[in-house]
Amino acid sequence: MILIAPSLLSADFLHLEKEVTLMQESGADWLHYDVMDGQFVPNLSFGPKVLADIHRISDLPLDVHLMVHEPFHLLEPFAQAGADYITIHVEACKAPQRYFDKISDLGLKSGITLRPGTPLEKIEPWLEQVDLVLVMSVEPGYGGQAFMPESIERIKELKNMRKKRKLSYLIEVDGGINTDTAKFVTQAGADVLVAGSALFGRKNPQKRMKKMRK
């Protein structure tokens, strides 16, 4: 089964409650929440307070993607705010093990991700530890960028590794996912599709999600 995780970065922040409800009613499985620090990536987004407010109005699993340099101090605040998954960037954390231990102590699920230009080998040591591997199919930092086709090979490789090593992480893909690119990534083995600009501010997100899932 394919899961769809609308990326709130593309939502209209003036009407966040309406946007969340619309995605929920349109069939979203998770909500994807992009946290940016202006350092690891040039852009800034939102923090635990906004997530806590969203948590009050939605029961959907909250999938937090930390594009933050050494975000250790943020793990607890995000757990308190209602996060279900916390994904860290391998390039942003010197000692990922410390993060995974803390995330599991907090009773949450953990994910690892990497920039499109970072070799896949960098995350291999952590595959046993994580519940989710996020394949970035754009350079992290902004919504609305074009899908990078190279990510398809990565998804396939992660699927093979999962089978070979008898692991069970979910493969999530993030960046440039729309009703066209969804086809290629799901065929390659993606389990969770993040989509921002293809769902928010568009007519009939329900129909779009259905098409993506197909």
Ligand code: DX5
């Ligand atoms: C980019 C973020 C993505 C972004 C995706 O750094 O991680 O989640 O919101 O946006 P779209 O779907 O518009 O490429």
Ligand code: ZN
């Ligand atoms: Zn993201």
